[in-house]
Amino acid sequence: MSVAVLRLLACLVLLLLAARLQAEAPTLQAIERIDWLNPAGQWQPQALPDDWGRRGLARPGRQQYRLQIELAASVQPWALWSARLPLHHRIRFNGQLISDTLEMADALQPRTTALLLPLPAPRQGLNVLxxxxxxxxxxxxxxxxxxxAPEVAAQAQRYRRIWVDLSRTLNGLAGGAALCALLLWARRRGEATLGWFGLLVLLLSLRNIAFVEPGAASPPGASLLMYLLVCGGNALFSLFAASTAGRMTRRWLLPMLAAPLLATLAGLASGGEALAVDRARVYAYPLLILSSLMAAGLLCRVAARLPQRRLLVLALSGLIFVASGVFDYLLQSGRLPQHWEFVLPWTGPLLALSYAAVLGGRLVRALEESERAGLVLEQRVRERTLALEAANATKSRFLAAASHDLRQPMVTIGLLIGVLREQLQSPAQQRLVARVDEAVAAMESLLAGLLDLSRLEGSGLRVRREPVGLQALVQAVATHESEAARAKGLRLRLRVPPAACVLGDAVLIEQMLRNLVVNALRYTESGGVLVAVRRQGAGWRLAVHDSGPGIAAAQQARVFEDFVQLDNPQRQRIQGLGLGLAIVKRAAALQGCEVLLRSVPGRGSCFSFVLPAAALQAPGMAAAPAQALAAEPDLRQRQICLVEDDAGVREALAQRLRGWGARLSLFESPADLRAALARGELPAPALLISDMRLPGGNGLDVVAALRAAHGAGLPALILTGNTAPADLAELAASGLPVLHKPFRAEQLAAAIQRLLAS
Structure with a gap:
């Protein structure tokens, strides 16, 4: 029992002793008094921080300090840290040399800096630093x-985070903003203020980042470099202020730049030696401060004249920046307490932030103005679009009306010329009729082109996508145009693989290829034209090559415009009307492809387009539309009902049909036809031919009325001179065969034969 009690008492004693030793163990201490060795060789106490200038000691010079610490017991290793420890020093702890940089070479003048030094573990009793x-x-x-050591290191780290890391971060951000400003200036050279601001802040940021690093010796030339950075920053600040002021700076700029220029020359004349640079600082820095005050005053004058608060903030920031430079100069020269911190590393980013606020305001205002301008532009575009749509609709109505009115007499002339040619026997008269026929053909070509454009521009056109064999299609086009090639002595060659088959609209493909071949033959005087089909990727490329005059690069885009003809200012009819390539471009767009043009002046041209490949199918697949002209139809004893409101066209058609042996029932309007049906005076016809546009109705009404009376299987042919897209869409939706005016007797004969045969 007694042994257990003794053990318990021993444990309690040990715990009390450990607690006392822990309580007596020294913790982090802020030493605020130290002994210094006076000129008489005696140690006397001195409060910290100690400032030689305030005590009247010689500077530069040497001084010795001593600190005595009494400890009850030995503890863990210590450390020493101070925000203002001389960079050139010799430190001993208990007689052991800890750090000796007293004779270290340094390009800058002797200075104090933040230093952390490890110390050995102190001993029990008296310790001397x-x-x-x-x-x-x-x-x-x-x-x-x-x-x-851990507690001292934590204290040093807290100081570094605030006075070193935070300052570097702010200056790094300012430097990034400066680089952005310089990039903008590089793109907008007229923004001189932006460029000077970027250079100024970038230089200040680099200087401040290099300046705040504690404890390191400076390389050779560092003193001159820092001096020149100050001079350069002063010059850039003056240029920035002058650029901000604009025209107000003529009598300010030269005095502001004179100081940094003279200071720079003085620094360069020093040769980079530290003491010589320090002597230059004594005279140069006051001049630089005066120049900076002039620049800040100029900013204040600008801010006072303009109603922008951001410029006032910028002017105040400039004053603070100049005041910071004065403060740092006084601190560096020893006229202020040495334990104070430099403030320029903090006010430099402030200047950048204030100007960034000005730029931000400009950007916001520019965006607002851009948005307003965008709304105005959008409104104007909307109004202009509506106006263009109205004008386009007016143009379409005019073309439709004019085209219809022109087509009526042209079909009359065309039919009557055919009848007249059959009745004339004299060769001279035949030649005269042939010339009239050529003129009529030119007019019909123009009207046919306008019709094609109307079809392609209309929303009612249905594009059929089906396999189209190219060999038969190309051969049909070549057969149709071979006579024109022979007349000019040109070779029309074909190069089409038998397996070539594409997915597209046979009618549109034939129309595109025909217009390209006609265009090539028209402009080629010697050589020939080649129609080539070759495989390209997942499709087939159709190309028309010619050996014509070629097209200059500057003119190649224009040839696809409506009514454009190059080198034909007299608009000679033999060179066409300028619609062929415009039709090709529209037909290609409807099929989702693009027409490409390669041309070399003097060597010829090549027009091509690519369509997706399709599998070659049975002979029943789509092929080129038949273009062979039919012989005269045998209409003897055939009753034909003709409804046409235009007297001239009605008479011409009547003569042509009677010439083929037909018996006719002629009507001017749907009302006349219905009246004849009501009276029972209209026998069942073998064929109905009706104009589309009629007084009191249209051709579809005539077809419906006659089929209601004589059966739904009655063959019917619609004649029309309308080119309006809506009218064409209505006709396409009806499914009835249509013959567009103007047409020749041969086309009328072919249409009648197809209807009667079906």
Missing amino acids: EIEEQGGPRAGLGTLWLGP
């Missing part, structure tokens, strides 16, 4: 932090 320093204009010693 000795510091010998070489001081410059800011000579002195800051508050010492002494204690266990």
Whole structure:
């Protein structure tokens, strides 16, 4: 029992002793008093921080400090840290040399800096810390932090996060903003203020980032470099202020730039030697401060004249920036307490932030103005679009009306010329009729082109996508145009693989290819035309090559416009009407492809387009539309009902049909036809031919009325001179065969034969 009690008492004693030792163990201490060796060789106490200038000590010079610490027991290793420890020093702890940089070469003047030094573990009893320093204009010693190494390191880290890392971060952000400003300036050279601001802030940021790093010796030339950076920053600040002021700077600019220029020359004349640079600073910095005050005053004048608060903020930031430079100059020269911090590394980013606010305001205003301008432009575009749509609709109505009115007499002339040619026997008269026929053919070509354009522009056109064998299609086009090639002595060659088959609309493909071949033959005087089909990727390329005059690169886009003819200012009829390639372009767009043009002046041209490949099918697949002219139809004893409101066209058609042996029932309007049906005076016809546009109705009404009376199987042919897209869509939806005016007797005969045969 007694042994257990004794053990318990021993444990309690040990715990109490450990607690006492822990309580007596020294923690982090801020040393605010130290002994210094006076000129008489005696140690006397001195409060920290110590400033040689305020005590009247010689600068530069040397000084010795001593700190005595009494400890009850030995503890863990210590560390020493101070925000203002001389960079040139010799430090001993209990006689052991800890750091010796007293004779270290440094390009800058002797200065104080933040330093963290590890110390050996202190001993029990008296411990002595000795510091010998070489001081410059800011000579002195800051508050010492002494204690266990982890706690001292934590104190040093807190200081570094605030005064080093945060300052570097702000200056890094300012430098990034400066680079953005310089990039914008590179794209907009007229923004001179933006460029000077970017250069100024970038230079200040680099200087401040290099300046705030503590504890490192400076390389050779660092003193001159820092001096020149100050001069350059002053010059850029003056240029920035002058650019902001604009025309107000003529009598300000030269005095503001004179100071940094003279200071730079003085620094270069020093040769880079540290003491010579320091002497230059004594005279140069006051001039630079005066120049900066002039620049800040100029910013204030600008801010006072303009009703923009952001410029006032910028002017105040400029004043703070100049005041910071004055403060740092006084601090560096030892005229202010040495334990104070430099402020220029903090006010430089402030200047960047204030100007960034000005730029942000400009950007916001520019965006607002851009949005307003965009709304105005959008409204104008909408109004212009509506106006263009109205004008286009008016144009379409005019073309439709004019085309219809022109087609009526042209079909009359065309039919009557055919009848007249059959009745004339004299060769001279035949030649005269042939010339009239050529003129009529030119007019019919124009009207046919307008019709094609109307079809392609209309929304009612249905594009059929089906397999189309190219060999038969190309051969049909070549057969139709071979006579024109022979007349000009040209070779029309074909190169089409038998297996070539594409997915597309046979009618549109034939129309595109025909217009390209006709265009090539028209403009080629010697050589020939080649129609080639070759495989390209997942499709087939159809190309028409010619050996014509070629087309200059500057003119190649124009040839696809309506009514454009190159080198034909007299608009000679033999060179066409300028619609062929416009039709080709529209037909290609409807099929989702593009017409490509390669041409070399003097060597010829090549027009081509690519369509997706399709599998070659049975002979029943789509092929080129038949273009062979039919012989005269045998209409003897055939009753034909003709409804046409235009007297001239009705008479011409009647003569042509009677010439083929037909018996006719002629009507001017749907009302006349219905009246004849009501009276029982209209026998069942073998064929109905009706104009589309009629007074009191249209051709579809006539077809419906006659089929209601004589059966739904009655063959019917619609004649029309309408080119309006809506009218064409209505006719396409009806499914009735249509013959577009003007037409020749041969086309009428072919249409009648197809209807009667079916």
